[in-house]
Amino acid sequence: xxxxxxxxxxxxxxxxxxxxxxxxxxxxxxxxxxxxxxxxxxxxxxxxxxxxxxxxxxxxxxxxxxxxxxxxxxxxxxxxxxxxxxxxxxxxxxxxxxxxxxxxxxxxxxx
Amino acid sequence: xxxxxxxxxxxxxxxxxxxxxxxxxxxxxxxxxxxxxxxxxxxxxxxxxxxxxxxxxxxxxxxxxxxxxxxxxxxxxxxxxxxxxxxxxxxxxxxxxxxxxxxxxxxxxxxxxxxx
Numbered sequence: 001x002x003x004x005x006x007x008x009x010x011x012x013x014x015x016x017x018x019x020x021x022x023x024x025x026x027x028x029x030x031x032x033x034x035x036x037x038x039x040x041x042x043x044x045x046x047x048x049x050x051x052x053x054x055x056x057x058x059x060x061x062x063x064x065x066x067x068x069x070x071x072x073x074x075x076x077x078x079x080x081x082x083x084x085x086x087x088x089x090x091x092x093x094x095x096x097x098x099x100x101x102x103x104x105x106x107x108x109x110x111x
Numbered sequence: 112x113x114x115x116x117x118x119x120x121x122x123x124x125x126x127x128x129x130x131x132x133x134x135x136x137x138x139x140x141x142x143x144x145x146x147x148x149x150x151x152x153x154x155x156x157x158x159x160x161x162x163x164x165x166x167x168x169x170x171x172x173x174x175x176x177x178x179x180x181x182x183x184x185x186x187x188x189x190x191x192x193x194x195x196x197x198x199x200x201x202x203x204x205x206x207x208x209x210x211x212x213x214x215x216x217x218x219x220x221x222x223x224x225x226x227x
Binding site for chain 2: 004032043046049089091099100103
């Protein structure tokens with residue numbers, strides 16, 4: 001099993017719809033999780049941290065389920081500008097462990 | 112902008128050559144991580160430097176090496192370049208190593224390396 005798995009998509013979603021995608025992880029040593037968005041040929045940009053209790057930032061909601069080892073991202077009222085690749089990453093508490101990114105999920109918002 | 116800078120932005124090398132990529136971290140950040148991102152893939156962790164010491168390494172051969180300076184800027188060196196080394200090389204700086212929601216990584220714009 002890969003350490004961090006994401007559905008590569010693409011998810012083609014009409015503007016205004018709600019879309020959700022998950023990221024599963026196998027390394028229980030992963031302590032912190034983040035969602036990044038990456039536009040084509042650009043660097044990843046931090047979208048939001050993922051807290052154990054779940055957190056919301058405007059139209060975006062992130063959840064962490066440690067028992068089932070997955071994190072999720074929900075985007076409400078999607079905008080054309082949300083079209084991007086969304087990467088999840090697990091950061092270990094142990095400083096010597098690897099930081100693991102998923103391969104990303106591509107999202108296309110359709111007008 | 113994140114305040115993380117990388118140079119050069121693009122580079123073309125031939126097989127067998129050596130390359131040095133540079134990264135300046137965001138002010139106040141003492142940790143730099145390097146990643147390789149091939150087309151259509153997520154960033155692959157190469158290694159991390161914390162206070163001038165290597166602090167965690169991914170599955171990359173020893174010809175990938177690095178350095179961090181007292182001002183926390185960093186270099187990535189790749190020897191004996193191979194065609195498969197062609198990729199976007201990203202560096203990211205953070206407040207510190209380890210897993211904490213306060214240790215978000217902020218990426219530079221990357222260096223696109225092409226090996227012919």
